[in-house]
Amino acid sequence: MVNLHSVVILDSELTASAEVEAFENLCAQQKNTGAIVFFTGYVRVDQDVEKLYLEHYPGLTESQVDVLCDEARQRFDLQATFVVHRIGWMKPGETIVFVACASEHRQQAFQACSYIMDQLKTRVPFWKKELRGGVEQWVEQKESDILAQQHW
Amino acid sequence: MKVKLLFFARFRELFGISELDFNLQHGGNVMAVLDQLAKQFGVEIVEPLKAKNTLYAINLQIVTLDSELAEGDELAFMPPVTGG
Numbered sequence: 001m002v003n004l005h006s007v008v009i010l011d012s013e014l015t016a017s018a019e020v021e022a023f024e025n026l027c028a029q030q031k032n033t034g035a036i037v038f039f040t041g042y043v044r045v046d047q048d049v050e051k052l053y054l055e056h057y058p059g060l061t062e063s064q065v066d067v068l069c070d071e072a073r074q075r076f077d078l079q080a081t082f083v084v085h086r087i088g089w090m091k092p093g094e095t096i097v098f099v100a101c102a103s104e105h106r107q108q109a110f111q112a113c114s115y116i117m118d119q120l121k122t123r124v125p126f127w128k129k130e131l132r133g134g135v136e137q138w139v140e141q142k143e144s145d146i147l148a149q150q151h152w
Numbered sequence: 153m154k155v156k157l158l159f160f161a162r163f164r165e166l167f168g169i170s171e172l173d174f175n176l177q178h179g180g181n182v183m184a185v186l187d188q189l190a191k192q193f194g195v196e197i198v199e200p201l202k203a204k205n206t207l208y209a210i211n212l213q214i215v216t217l218d219s220e221l222a223e224g225d226e227l228a229f230m231p232p233v234t235g236g
Binding site for chain 2: 041054059063064085096117121122123125126127128138139140141146
Protein backbone atom coordinates (compact mmCIF):
# COMPACT_ATOMS: atom_id res chain seq x y z
CA MET A 1 0.00 0.00 0.00
CA VAL A 2 1.32 3.45 -0.93
CA ASN A 3 2.04 5.74 2.02
CA LEU A 4 0.30 9.02 1.19
CA HIS A 5 1.42 10.83 4.33
CA SER A 6 5.07 10.82 5.26
CA VAL A 7 7.74 12.75 7.15
CA VAL A 8 11.48 12.66 6.50
CA ILE A 9 14.24 14.20 8.62
CA LEU A 10 17.32 14.61 6.45
CA ASP A 11 20.95 15.21 7.43
CA SER A 12 22.09 15.69 3.83
CA GLU A 13 21.18 18.04 0.99
CA LEU A 14 17.46 18.51 0.34
CA THR A 15 16.65 18.84 -3.37
CA ALA A 16 13.15 20.27 -3.72
CA SER A 17 12.87 19.47 -7.44
CA ALA A 18 13.38 15.76 -6.74
CA GLU A 19 10.76 15.87 -3.97
CA VAL A 20 8.30 17.67 -6.29
CA GLU A 21 8.71 14.99 -8.93
CA ALA A 22 8.31 12.14 -6.43
CA PHE A 23 5.19 13.72 -4.93
CA GLU A 24 3.64 14.39 -8.35
CA ASN A 25 4.23 10.76 -9.31
CA LEU A 26 2.58 9.65 -6.07
CA CYS A 27 -0.42 11.91 -6.70
CA ALA A 28 -0.70 10.77 -10.33
CA GLN A 29 -1.73 7.36 -8.94
CA GLN A 30 -4.69 9.02 -7.22
CA LYS A 31 -7.66 9.59 -9.49
CA ASN A 32 -9.00 12.86 -8.17
CA THR A 33 -6.07 15.13 -7.33
CA GLY A 34 -7.04 18.62 -8.46
CA ALA A 35 -4.37 20.70 -6.76
CA ILE A 36 -0.93 20.33 -5.24
CA VAL A 37 0.70 23.09 -3.21
CA PHE A 38 4.44 22.97 -2.51
CA PHE A 39 6.33 25.08 -0.01
CA THR A 40 10.13 25.30 0.03
CA GLY A 41 11.97 27.16 2.79
CA TYR A 42 15.60 28.24 2.43
CA VAL A 43 18.41 29.38 4.68
CA ARG A 44 18.28 33.13 3.97
CA VAL A 45 21.32 34.77 2.40
CA ASP A 46 21.53 37.92 4.47
CA GLN A 47 23.58 39.78 7.06
CA ASP A 48 26.70 37.93 8.08
CA VAL A 49 25.45 34.41 8.69
CA GLU A 50 28.15 31.98 7.56
CA LYS A 51 26.35 28.75 8.41
CA LEU A 52 23.20 27.53 10.11
CA TYR A 53 22.93 24.48 12.37
CA LEU A 54 19.68 22.65 13.02
CA GLU A 55 19.33 20.46 16.10
CA HIS A 56 16.28 18.27 16.70
CA TYR A 57 14.90 15.68 19.12
CA PRO A 58 14.91 12.34 17.24
CA GLY A 59 11.67 10.46 17.71
CA LEU A 60 9.66 13.39 19.02
CA THR A 61 10.34 15.48 15.92
CA GLU A 62 8.84 12.91 13.58
CA SER A 63 5.85 12.19 15.82
CA GLN A 64 5.10 15.91 16.26
CA VAL A 65 5.14 16.48 12.48
CA ASP A 66 2.81 13.46 12.17
CA VAL A 67 0.47 15.10 14.70
CA LEU A 68 0.41 18.34 12.67
CA CYS A 69 -0.29 16.47 9.44
CA ASP A 70 -3.09 14.51 11.15
CA GLU A 71 -4.59 17.80 12.32
CA ALA A 72 -4.30 19.19 8.79
CA ARG A 73 -6.13 16.14 7.42
CA GLN A 74 -8.93 16.64 9.95
CA ARG A 75 -9.26 20.34 9.05
CA PHE A 76 -8.86 20.11 5.29
CA ASP A 77 -9.79 17.71 2.53
CA LEU A 78 -6.35 16.24 1.81
CA GLN A 79 -5.26 13.29 -0.28
CA ALA A 80 -1.55 13.33 0.49
CA THR A 81 1.00 15.23 2.57
CA PHE A 82 4.78 15.13 2.59
CA VAL A 83 7.15 16.99 4.91
CA VAL A 84 10.95 16.95 4.64
CA HIS A 85 13.11 18.89 7.10
CA ARG A 86 16.88 19.28 7.16
CA ILE A 87 19.04 18.92 10.26
CA GLY A 88 22.76 19.54 10.80
CA TRP A 89 24.94 22.26 9.28
CA MET A 90 23.67 24.19 6.25
CA LYS A 91 24.93 27.05 4.14
CA PRO A 92 22.93 30.16 3.17
CA GLY A 93 20.81 29.39 0.12
CA GLU A 94 20.33 25.72 0.95
CA THR A 95 16.87 24.21 1.32
CA ILE A 96 15.80 23.75 4.92
CA VAL A 97 12.19 22.53 4.65
CA PHE A 98 9.82 21.17 2.01
CA VAL A 99 6.06 20.68 2.43
CA ALA A 100 3.65 19.23 -0.14
CA CYS A 101 -0.14 19.01 0.17
CA ALA A 102 -2.49 17.46 -2.38
CA SER A 103 -6.24 17.93 -2.50
CA GLU A 104 -9.16 17.90 -4.88
CA HIS A 105 -9.36 21.71 -4.65
CA ARG A 106 -6.68 24.39 -4.43
CA GLN A 107 -7.94 26.29 -1.37
CA GLN A 108 -7.76 23.17 0.78
CA ALA A 109 -4.19 22.48 -0.38
CA PHE A 110 -3.08 26.12 0.13
CA GLN A 111 -4.56 26.27 3.62
CA ALA A 112 -3.20 22.89 4.68
CA CYS A 113 0.32 23.81 3.57
CA SER A 114 0.10 27.10 5.45
CA TYR A 115 -1.32 25.36 8.54
CA ILE A 116 1.48 22.77 8.64
CA MET A 117 4.20 25.43 8.35
CA ASP A 118 2.62 27.74 10.95
CA GLN A 119 2.34 24.86 13.43
CA LEU A 120 5.77 23.43 12.65
CA LYS A 121 7.44 26.74 13.53
CA THR A 122 6.31 26.64 17.17
CA ARG A 123 5.45 23.03 18.01
CA VAL A 124 8.15 20.77 16.55
CA PRO A 125 11.47 20.36 18.38
CA PHE A 126 13.92 21.99 15.97
CA TRP A 127 16.44 24.60 17.07
CA LYS A 128 18.48 26.86 14.81
CA LYS A 129 21.96 28.06 15.67
CA GLU A 130 23.74 30.64 13.50
CA LEU A 131 27.44 31.04 12.94
CA ARG A 132 28.23 34.76 12.60
CA GLY A 133 31.75 36.08 12.54
CA GLY A 134 33.03 32.83 13.98
CA VAL A 135 30.57 32.99 16.90
CA GLU A 136 27.74 30.47 17.33
CA GLN A 137 24.43 31.82 18.60
CA TRP A 138 21.01 30.18 19.12
CA VAL A 139 18.19 31.81 17.16
CA GLU A 140 15.34 33.29 19.24
CA GLN A 141 11.73 32.29 18.62
CA LYS A 142 9.82 35.04 16.81
CA GLU A 143 6.64 36.57 18.24
CA SER A 144 5.24 36.67 14.68
CA ASP A 145 5.60 32.88 14.47
CA ILE A 146 3.66 32.44 17.72
CA LEU A 147 0.89 34.72 16.44
CA ALA A 148 0.76 32.84 13.13
CA GLN A 149 0.36 29.54 15.00
CA GLN A 150 -2.37 30.94 17.24
CA HIS A 151 -4.49 32.46 14.47
CA TRP A 152 -5.68 29.00 13.33
CA MET B 153 11.95 7.87 42.13
CA LYS B 154 14.58 7.61 39.40
CA VAL B 155 13.99 9.49 36.14
CA LYS B 156 16.21 10.62 33.28
CA LEU B 157 16.35 14.29 32.33
CA LEU B 158 17.25 15.40 28.79
CA PHE B 159 18.41 18.91 27.91
CA PHE B 160 18.30 20.24 24.35
CA ALA B 161 19.96 23.13 22.47
CA ARG B 162 20.65 26.13 24.72
CA PHE B 163 19.44 24.21 27.82
CA ARG B 164 22.13 21.59 27.18
CA GLU B 165 24.73 24.35 27.01
CA LEU B 166 23.29 26.00 30.12
CA PHE B 167 23.61 22.82 32.20
CA GLY B 168 26.71 21.57 30.38
CA ILE B 169 25.14 18.12 29.99
CA SER B 170 22.67 16.47 27.62
CA GLU B 171 21.39 13.84 30.09
CA LEU B 172 21.08 13.54 33.85
CA ASP B 173 20.04 10.53 35.94
CA PHE B 174 17.86 12.20 38.52
CA ASN B 175 16.39 11.03 41.83
CA LEU B 176 13.07 12.83 42.26
CA GLN B 177 12.92 12.55 46.05
CA HIS B 178 9.19 12.74 46.65
CA GLY B 179 7.86 11.87 43.19
CA GLY B 180 5.54 14.38 41.55
CA ASN B 181 5.14 16.35 38.36
CA VAL B 182 7.39 18.33 35.98
CA MET B 183 7.20 21.34 38.30
CA ALA B 184 8.48 19.20 41.18
CA VAL B 185 11.53 18.30 39.07
CA LEU B 186 12.14 22.00 38.38
CA ASP B 187 11.83 22.85 42.09
CA GLN B 188 14.33 20.16 43.02
CA LEU B 189 16.68 21.21 40.20
CA ALA B 190 16.54 24.79 41.56
CA LYS B 191 17.60 23.55 45.00
CA GLN B 192 20.45 21.51 43.54
CA PHE B 193 21.70 23.82 40.78
CA GLY B 194 20.35 27.24 41.82
CA VAL B 195 17.22 29.22 40.97
CA GLU B 196 18.84 31.26 38.19
CA ILE B 197 19.95 28.33 36.06
CA VAL B 198 16.47 26.74 36.30
CA GLU B 199 14.51 29.91 35.51
CA PRO B 200 14.84 29.58 31.67
CA LEU B 201 13.32 26.08 31.95
CA LYS B 202 10.12 27.68 33.30
CA ALA B 203 9.98 30.43 30.68
CA LYS B 204 7.01 30.92 28.35
CA ASN B 205 7.04 28.65 25.29
CA THR B 206 9.44 26.13 26.85
CA LEU B 207 8.34 22.64 25.82
CA TYR B 208 8.35 19.51 27.99
CA ALA B 209 8.06 15.89 26.91
CA ILE B 210 7.75 12.68 28.91
CA ASN B 211 8.69 9.54 26.99
CA LEU B 212 8.37 11.38 23.63
CA GLN B 213 4.95 12.87 24.42
CA ILE B 214 4.50 16.63 24.81
CA VAL B 215 3.30 17.36 28.36
CA THR B 216 2.69 20.32 30.70
CA LEU B 217 4.20 21.43 34.02
CA ASP B 218 1.53 19.57 35.99
CA SER B 219 2.10 16.21 34.24
CA GLU B 220 3.06 13.45 36.67
CA LEU B 221 6.21 11.36 36.32
CA ALA B 222 6.64 7.64 36.93
CA GLU B 223 9.70 5.56 37.75
CA GLY B 224 12.08 5.31 34.79
CA ASP B 225 10.45 8.12 32.80
CA GLU B 226 12.49 10.26 30.41
CA LEU B 227 11.71 13.97 30.82
CA ALA B 228 12.97 16.38 28.15
CA PHE B 229 13.40 20.12 28.60
CA MET B 230 13.21 21.97 25.27
CA PRO B 231 13.76 25.69 24.68
CA PRO B 232 11.28 27.57 22.44
CA VAL B 233 11.58 25.95 19.01
CA THR B 234 12.85 27.67 15.86
CA GLY B 235 12.49 25.25 12.97
CA GLY B 236 11.16 25.72 9.47
